[in-house]
Amino acid sequence: MDLPKGLAGVVIADTAISSTKNDMLTYAGYPITELIANNVPYEAVVFLLWHQRLPTNAELKNFRAALFAEMELAPDFLDTLKKISKIQRHPMSLLRTSVSFLGSTESKAESNATAIQAKMLMIVAMIVRLRAGKKPLKARRKLDFAGNFVYLLTGKVPSAAENDLFNKVLLLHADHEFNASTFTARVAASTNADEYSCLTAAICALKGPLHGGANEQVYLLLDGIRSSGQTVAEYLGSRLANHEKIMGFGHRIYKHGDPRAFYLHDYAKIMAQHYDQMALFNLAEAVAAYMWQTKQLKPNVDFYAAIIYHCLGVSHDIFTPIFAVSRTAGWLAHIREQKAASYLIRPSSHYTGVYDKKVPSELQLSDLTPRPFKQEGGAAL
Secondary structure, three states: OOOOHHHOOOOOOOOOOEEOHHHOOEEOOEEHHHHHHOOOOHHHHHHHHHHOOOOOHHHHHHHHHHHHHOOOOOHHHHHHHHHHHOOOOOHHHHHHHHHHHHHHHOOOOOOOHHHHHHHHHHHHHHHHHHHOOOOOOOOOOOOOHHHHHHHHHHOOOOOHHHHHHHHHHHHHOOOOOOOHHHHHHHHHHHOOOOHHHHHHHHHHHHHOOOOOOHHHHHHHHHHHHHHHOOOHHHHHHHHHHOOOOOOOEOOOOOOOOOHHHHHHHHHHHHHHHHOOOHHHHHHHHHHHHHHHHHHOOOEOHHHHHHHHHHHOOOOHHHHHHHHHHHHHHHHHHHHHHHHHHOOOOOOOOOOOOOOOOOOOHHHOHHHHOOOOOEOOOOOEO
């Protein structure tokens, strides 16, 4: 039976949240080109994904205020987070555990998506600060979501230009129809699991290097080339000869190039120029050129995002948690949509084994089976 691997090309549900049709990422009817060109803030995109319409000015103001009001963590939870952050594990593992634990401590209604979105930002920022031995910071009322994220991560208030650029980076990562982590969240949501359980499942899927973890692998690739003393062709040629996957290239959906990478390329160059990282950017360009010449593969969203995150001054293992904060908007939208659909996602499989096997008599498996416990003078239990 010829089946599409990984459900490639299989449509499993309707959605009004986002689309990748015609090689264009669209959020609830708005192409990302339209949102970027009109400088639509990330908060408005979150609202769009959740309500399938853009907010009015008054609604955006109120939504921003509501997000800011939730940008804090309870003292007991923060104490636990401090203990968790001391464990030498990947930050995505710490994020997974933290979100799961948050779900068991929140006193407010679990359906408060605004609180969850804000607290995801705070958790990642706290993990970064605590692991670096730095004092946690408090969100600033005058900063928007993107501005607060940069400030809480780095301790520096971004310039207007930096704020605008990071806002667009968050926008481009906000959703991407039924990707691996979103589909995982929807499967969990279809069982009517709570939002925190669905998010924990999504984070587990995002951690993998074939999904969200690819941005970290891109930086490790570039760093590996720099430290190897080899040329790009020598380094990549050797890896490709060993059938190793080069992260940050190609996409199952986009056959003519990832539209998000088109913007992220320019943003990465701006950041590299500002933070004296042009050597890294030029190396990335050389890698992109080699991959196109040898494999006809173009960079995807992860490739240039790695350079942008590196320029922020955070370690490479924080790249995927940053991705997770942005993608939380889409996850929550899909969780809500799947719950409203009210059906269980339960696909079938094509069994390739044999049938009607017999247990060999010489195994004597019955001798290894515990015998029923019998009370003295009583029947077997």
